Amino acid sequence: xxxxxxxxxxxxxxxxxxxxxxxxxxxxxxxxxxxxxxxxxxxxxxxxxxxxxxxxxxxxxxxxxxxxxxxxxxxxxxxxxxxxxxxxxxxxxxxxxxxxxxxxxxxxxxxxxxxxxxxxxxxxxxxxxxxxxxxxxxxxxxxxxxxxxxxxxxxxxxxxxxxxxxxxxxxxxxxxxxxxxxxxxxxxxxxxxxxxxxxxxxxxxxxxxxxxxxxxxxxxxxxxxxxxxxxxxxxxxxxxxxxxxxxxxxxxxxxxxxxxxxxxxxxxxxxxxxxxxxxxxxxxxxxxxxxxxxxxxxxxxxxxxxxxxxxxxxxxxxxxxxxxxxxxxxxxxxxxxxxxxxxxxxxxxxxxxxxxxxxxxxxxxxxxxxxxxxxxxxxxxxxxxxxxxxxxxxxxxxxxxxxxxxxxxxxxxxxxxxxxxxxxxxxxxxxxxxxxxxxxxxxxxxxxxxxxxxxxxxxxxxxxxxxxxxxxxxxxxxxxxxxxxxxxxxxxxxxxxxxxxxxxxxxxxxx
Ligand SMILES: Nc1ncnc2c1ncn2[C@@H]1O[C@H](COP(=O)(O)OP(=O)(O)OP(=O)(O)O)[C@@H](O)[C@H]1O
Ligand SMILES: [Mg+2]
Numbered sequence: 133x134x135x136x137x138x139x140x141x142x143x144x145x146x147x148x149x150x151x152x153x154x155x156x157x158x159x160x161x162x163x164x165x166x167x168x169x170x171x172x173x174x175x176x177x178x179x180x181x182x183x184x185x186x187x188x189x190x191x192x193x194x195x196x197x198x199x200x201x202x203x204x205x206x207x208x209x210x211x212x213x214x215x216x217x218x219x220x221x222x223x224x225x226x227x228x229x230x231x232x233x234x235x236x237x238x239x240x241x242x243x244x245x246x247x248x249x250x251x252x253x254x255x256x257x258x259x260x261x262x263x264x265x266x267x268x269x270x271x272x273x274x275x276x277x278x279x280x281x282x283x284x285x286x287x288x289x290x291x292x293x294x295x296x297x298x299x300x301x302x303x304x305x306x307x308x309x310x311x312x313x314x315x316x317x318x319x320x321x322x323x324x325x326x327x328x329x330x331x332x333x334x335x336x337x338x339x340x341x342x343x344x345x346x347x348x349x350x351x352x353x354x355x356x357x358x359x360x361x362x363x364x365x366x367x368x369x370x371x372x373x374x375x376x377x378x379x380x381x382x383x384x385x386x387x388x389x390x391x392x393x394x395x396x397x398x399x400x401x402x403x404x405x406x407x408x409x410x411x412x413x414x415x416x417x418x419x420x421x422x423x424x425x426x427x428x429x430x431x432x433x434x435x436x437x438x439x440x441x442x443x444x445x446x447x448x449x450x451x452x453x454x455x456x457x458x459x460x461x462x463x464x465x466x467x468x469x470x471x472x473x474x475x476x477x478x479x480x481x482x483x484x485x486x487x488x489x490x491x492x493x494x495x496x497x498x499x500x501x502x503x504x505x506x507x508x509x510x511x512x513x514x515x516x517x518x519x520x521x522x523x524x525x526x527x528x529x530x531x532x533x534x535x536x537x538x539x540x541x542x543x544x545x546x547x548x549x550x551x552x553x554x555x556x557x558x559x560x561x562x563x564x565x566x567x568x569x570x571x572x573x574x575x576x577x578x579x580x581x582x583x584x585x586x587x588x589x590x591x592x593x594x595x596x597x598x599x600x601x602x603x604x605x606x607x608x609x610x611x612x613x614x615x616x617x618x619x620x621x622x623x624x625x626x627x628x629x630x631x632x633x634x635x636x637x638x639x640x641x642x643x
Contacts, residue, residue: 135159138187138216144180148173187214192363194320195264198445200438203296203317204228208435209442219317228297231429233436237499239425240290241433243418244508245500246408249276249400250422251508253287254498255489257294258437259367259481260321262491265441266455267484272344272393273368274481274512275328277375278400284371286419287405288324291369293430295322299423304331304339304370311339312348316362322434328372333382340376343368344394367485370395396478396516433497440495455487462486462506466513474526475517482513528597531589535598538585539575539629547575553620561585562626563618572631576616582627595627603637605630 135158143151148169152162155172162168193201199210201217244251256274263270276284285301292298302314303326315323323343328336342348348362372379375397404415412418444451462483467476489505492498498505520526542561548554550565561581564573583591595612598604605628607614613625 138189138218140189144173144177151176185214187216189216189218191218192319193217193219193317194365195261198442200261200320200442202435202438203321208438209445229431229435230297231432233429233432233497236293236425236429236432237497239429240293240422242499243410243422244290244498245504246410247406248508248511249405249407250283250287250290251489251500251504252398252485252512253291253369254294255485255492255505255509256367256369257291257322257434258488258492259485260318260365261438261441262455262484262488263365263367264320265452266459266487267480268365270481270484271346271365271367272481273325273340273370273395274485275376275395275397276369276371276400276405277397278371278373278405279402280373281416282400282403283405283415283419284400285326286422288326288369288371289423290426291322292324293426294433296431296434298426298430301326303327304336304372312342312362315343315364315366316348318366319364321366323366323368325368325370326372328370328376328379329374331379333379336376336379340395367481375399393474393477396481397519398512398516399519400515433492436497437492437495440497455491458490459483459487462509465506466510466517475520478516479513482509482516485509527589528593531586531591531594532598532601532603534587534589535582535585535594535629536634538587539634543573543575546581547573548620551619553618563621567631570631570635572634574628574630576618576626576628578624578626579613582613598629601637603629603633605633 137154137158139151139154143154151173152160152169156162162172188196190196190201193203193205196215197210199215200208201215201219202208205217205219207215207217241254244254253276276287278284288301289298292301301324302311305327306314306325325339325343331339343366346363346365370376376395377397406415406418409415409418412421441451463479466482467479471479486506486509489498489500489509493500493502493505538561543564546557546559546561547564548557548560550563553563560578561584562575562577564575567574577585579591582595586594592612595604599606599612604612605614606612613627615623616626616628617623618626
């Protein structure tokens with residue numbers, strides 16, 4: 133029986149130990165007599181001169197020029213040179229195929245028409261391979277958030293079936309080293325993670341950060357050196373009854389703006405992930421059908437998609453420009469001029485998903501009408517955006533919220549009344565003055581009071597944003613603070629929030 137084994141060039145130069153070990157693992161029995169290993173080396177060395185085929189060994193998954201190394205190590209495409217993958221693998225990394233592409237299209241994918249949340253999930257599965265082509269720093273995830281038995285895991289299974297066997301779904305609990313290995317094997321690809329609710333909040337934050345940031349922790353090895361870090365860039369789709377933000381709040385932490393940008397929460401509608409049952413009697417029956425079919429037909433869609441992309445690679449790649457144009461087109465439909473960079477970054481990831489679904493439709497892999505992918509992703513984006521509730525930077529938004537809450541909480545107790553300087557006020561944060569023409573108080577915050585009220589957000593940035601919104605009375609020459617003579621306190625620098633400005637701000641917010 134013949135075996136094929138790719139050997140790194142450097143192994144032919146040393147003592148032949150690595151070579152003998154590898155061939156031994158493959159079944160070669162080599163006599164222990166000295167000289168035998170040398171003879172083997174000599175033999176191979178001579179044979180090499182007669183063979184002019186070479187293969188390139190690669191030890192990472194994903195794109196290698198025009199070839200793609202699948203999670204299982206299978207290499208797709210690559211016409212200019214033969215590529216052989218020698219990546220770490222494991223049982224979790226198998227991505228087998230089952231059934232057929234047509235079976236998947238008929239039994240699974242076509243039901244996403246008219247079901248935008250399901251369509252969005254499917255589109256995310258195609259987005260990873262496009263990262264390298266059009267959005268190298270766009271890796272990260274999405275979390276589908278909704279109540280129990282609403283079809284979240286069903287959507288995850290369907291999305292996972294694009295790449296391989298969908299059950300059992302990996303969960304957030306498969307954390308630590310195991311997850312790092314899985315993530316590395318999905319480089320340029322796709323990962324699903326079910327059951328956010330079951331993981332410890334501390335861990336959830338770390339995992340979200342690790343997955344989206346694309347590298348493992350550096351660890352020491354036995355020889356005192358450091359093992360090379362695993363690296364990846366991928367798109368992941370998670371689900372849970374909670375949002376990631378709520379999850380982190382369990383630990384008494386707020387989601388950092390960075391985490392929100394990396395893993396936006398997409399709320400699923402109260403009635404569930406499906407809008408249209410097609411010919412099924414109930415949404416539940418559709419969900420059960422989808423799970424069953426996705427477990428019979430899987431793995432073909434990603435391969436078909438990648439093979440087409442590999443092909444496009446070899447033809448000087450006009451595809452890249454086309455994809456960028458499509459991406460810009462999708463973004464035009466959702467972004468408005470004043471939107472903050474954080475919103476734009478999240479929108480960019482949604483755009484990648486839209487373009488991926490659109491491309492898979494054009495390739496005939498997704499049996500959907502034109503425009504289905506774009507509109508499905510727009511609906512998911514809007515669900516995220518509405519839940520977020522504002523178009524600015526989230527830290528600043530929180531800073532303003534914190535400031536207003538501070539005034540509500542301490543407005544009476546920590547601000548003495550104008551004209552009645554009161555040394556009994558403990559921890560004075562400023563002075564309040566009865567507003568003219570409106571009920572309530574105008575607040576004059578001391579710089580320390582202002583800083584505290586901002587609750588950890590950069591006080592200068594909050595002041596700037598408040599001034600831009602008309603909430604803060606501006607000082608001279610564009611300064612945020614102004615110099616005011618306060619009876620009993622003398623002239624002092626303070627930040628002024630007037631009752632009228634606050635009322636206007638709140639009426640705009642409510643609109
Ligand atoms: N939209 C829906 N409307 C009604 N029933 C549904 C819906 N989606 C799923 N189901 C039913 O719930 C079952 C479980 O679906 P699924 O595993 O997708 O739910 P889930 O949202 O992940 O729930 P959990 O949060 O408990 O994990 C399905 O087998 C089906 O019977
Ligand atoms: Mg579930």
